[in-house]
Amino acid sequence: MHVRRAAERLHIAQPALTQNIQQLESELGVELFHRESRHLRLTEAGQIFLAEAEQSLRQFDHAQKSAQRAARGEVGKIVLGFQSTAGLSVVPNLLQNFRTEFPEVEVTLIESGSTAQKRALRSGEIDIGLVYALPDAGFAYRELEPESLVIALPEDHPLAAKDSVAIAELPQEAFILSSNSAAEVLRHAVMTECADAGFQPKRVQEITTVQTALGLVSARFGISILPASVQVLLRRGVILRPIRDSRIQVGLTFLWMKDNRSPVLANLVKCL
Template identity: 35%
Template sequence: MELRDLRYLAVLGSELHFGRAAARLHMTQPALSQALARLEREIGCPLLQRDTRGASLTEAGRVLLAETEGVLRTVDLACDLARRAGRGEIGEVTIGFVDAAVFDILPPLLRAFRQRYPAVNVTSRQMKAAELVEGVKAGQLDLAITRRDGSGDEVEYLPLRRERLGLAVSLANPLASAPDVAVADLAAEQFIIPVIEGVPSLHGLWLDLCHDAGFEPHISAHISSIQVLIELIANDIGVAFAAESWTHNTPGVVVKPLRGTNEYIEVGVAYRPRQLPGAARNLLEMALRMAERREPGGLPGAA
């Protein structure tokens, strides 16, 4: 028994007229008659009888139609849900992120996505950059907002935000009033440095900047969280190389341009292009569109 024959019977039962039913189904009357005859053969009794006024359901036809209406509704609902899942309008997405993403990338992205796709359940997890890439590779994460560290053959990476590296200082630090600073002038400063286990790329970059300027930095704190770094700077515990977006919500910290250097901090999205569910693809595309709409300079070199 084919579902389409049951649908034909439902329309016939509603119209009780072969001509109107055939027109509604966009088929010819002979084809509709053949479908009804096929269904009657499978059931083993007449389901519809013609009369001078058109047609009417037999008792068997009324019972079959009443019992199959729920089946047809269930099938229609299942098909609709499948189509919505295929378009990424329902489902689940797990997105990992580095802590730097919470300043100006992740919150507006999640707000916009939940407003556009309210039936998609999004779970976010803060992890280290290396763990994020491994999570994507293992299928534990659909997307990861992370640094470029560790992307490889299985994982594709696209940049979302690229900022010039500066020096974050407390407003109480005399450097706060300087128009810019040179790394070589920072030898006497106390530095706050990311631990190598947490952020190896930033740890190496920051030490290299000091070494290239000819000095070993005095380190007042080792941190594994950008939020902790900014809070320590606000309390004048030390200075640190930083992106300006990290300090937007911290009035007591200012980022000064670095004179004579051209280093950038980049955050992007990592994913497996061949194994990306529809809902995750919608989130990825939204993230890329939001990155493109940033003011000029927000993503230099990202395209």
């Protein structure tokens, strides 16, 4: 290496470069160069130091870029809680769009009820939840388009022969309903429909998932009132009928903590 040319490439004076080299050698306690007139040649220690230094620079560059990508929410992790009906279309569609934009973000899914998701949001176990529930203080939220309710009946039930069923025809039926902790908005909507029809269900079996509700209906354990989107899960032995003259609809709501500053969460919210 020619010292003068090296100094010119670094845009510093030759004496300053020489002084910097000497200072580095003093700090390391080794000779990095063989000095031959105005030329320098790396010693064995210098060659090893150069290789390690170049590797360190590459690692620093990679770390810098990784940190910048994390700050933009392009890499990292996010935990999404959801209710069973949300797994039918909302969650798959959301994940497809999100992963197209941010393929290197690791997404973890946790299926649970409304109350459990709110608790998990407050504790930081999940970053965002999808629930049949109203937002509490401290939550940011995004409401989805509401949908109508339908009645799930055993296929041999007398009411299954009708094109639609009125709630007023159900006072003697055993109801299979979501618990308040599983889906408070859905439970409230059903109980409101019954109250408007002049009765309260006498027999109620509480469940936490749509799949369980449909299974119990198929087993003739009772009838259930569910979001219309359950038709994609329709199983043998179950008939769905619209509710006659009903205006009540229910909708899922995305919830997340207002003070959650995760850039990954911000990107997911943009995809909602």
